[in-house]
Amino acid sequence: MKKIFGLGVGLIFALGIFTGCSGDKKEGASKKANTLKVAFNQSEAHPQYKALKEFGEKLEKETGGEYKLEISPNSLLGDQRAATELVQNGVIQMAVVGNPVVENFNRDFAVIGLPYVYDSIDHQKDVFLSGVLTDLFKSVNKNGFEVVGAYTAGARSIYTNKPIEKPEDMKGYKIRVMQSDTMKRMVDLMGGVGTPMAQGEVYTAIQQGVLEGGENNEVTYADLKHYEIAKYFSYTNHLMVPDLIIINEKTYNGMSEDNRKIFDKLVKESVESEFEAWQENVHSAKKIAEENGATFIEISMASFQENVKPLQESVINSSDITKKIYEGMRSLTN
Numbered sequence: 001m002k003k004i005f006g007l008g009v010g011l012i013f014a015l016g017i018f019t020g021c022s023g024d025k026k027e028g029a030s031k032k033a034n035t036l037k038v039a040f041n042q043s044e045a046h047p048q049y050k051a052l053k054e055f056g057e058k059l060e061k062e063t064g065g066e067y068k069l070e071i072s073p074n075s076l077l078g079d080q081r082a083a084t085e086l087v088q089n090g091v092i093q094m095a096v097v098g099n100p101v102v103e104n105f106n107r108d109f110a111v112i113g114l115p116y117v118y119d120s121i122d123h124q125k126d127v128f129l130s131g132v133l134t135d136l137f138k139s140v141n142k143n144g145f146e147v148v149g150a151y152t153a154g155a156r157s158i159y160t161n162k163p164i165e166k167p168e169d170m171k172g173y174k175i176r177v178m179q180s181d182t183m184k185r186m187v188d189l190m191g192g193v194g195t196p197m198a199q200g201e202v203y204t205a206i207q208q209g210v211l212e213g214g215e216n217n218e219v220t221y222a223d224l225k226h227y228e229i230a231k232y233f234s235y236t237n238h239l240m241v242p243d244l245i246i247i248n249e250k251t252y253n254g255m256s257e258d259n260r261k262i263f264d265k266l267v268k269e270s271v272e273s274e275f276e277a278w279q280e281n282v283h284s285a286k287k288i289a290e291e292n293g294a295t296f297i298e299i300s301m302a303s304f305q306e307n308v309k310p311l312q313e314s315v316i317n318s319s320d321i322t323k324k325i326y327e328g329m330r331s332l333t334n
């Protein structure tokens, strides 16, 4: 905690963050732009960055210049956990963070980040835009931030120094996972040793043999050049974990009703356009990785699906809320 606070204070000075402000100006006062600082842990080439940028441009236009976005990519503001604390404290206003980060505030979030819970990217899109997650998203606002939407991050698979075709192939393999119990248990059940770690440390950890591999989507695999240290990407397609768009609670509730309506509408549009951009980016990411020596392997998912069932069952049945969300999600399959 102390360390993160220290980091936050350092960043305030390093980035002149005091200029960022939240909430509308009082009536009668001249309308000054509210700059919403956004932490993003991937590059400017990432589809979520492009979606955020477009969101920011529209927000500025449609609020008549009252709100604008300032996006800091490449984990400049720290990893996703640190970024969440900065949003909670109002040092910055927004961030995009993986579902496992928010799961640490409310365990019910685990149900939307379970392995093999979405049938396809279209199914996931319907879930994100249908309203079945509204109550879940609202549930964390007592922690100082609101979840206002979710971007797709495609499907994740295992990559390491050899093809992985069945759970036994991963025996004793330390595979990096995002930082939550659900993620660790998932890889343990899939046959490996789930090893929680921040994304930025993975390349070096694999290179130095601290880990045997990781699990991620093709876009991040290529973006972070993980093909250089783990050449075999085996399509376990085990996880379609949402990336959540979060905003400081006071900033969000300090908006005028009109501005908040515009904000909500634009988040929705941004989610839709990010889903569209995603598929295209997968193709180009795969091509780049292959040109650099990566091999993508199609495998049968059946044994992995079977192995993670106890995790699915325990999370789905952990409360009436998770049961209801799960039923809502499954009711949207075709």
Ligand code: GCU
Pocket (backbone or CB within 6 Å): 041, 080, 096, 097, 098, 153, 178, 198, 199, 215, 216, 217, 220, 243
């Ligand atoms: C994906 C996801 C990120 C997440 C990362 C990770 O890239 O989009 O939100 O941080 O995986 O594995 O940590």
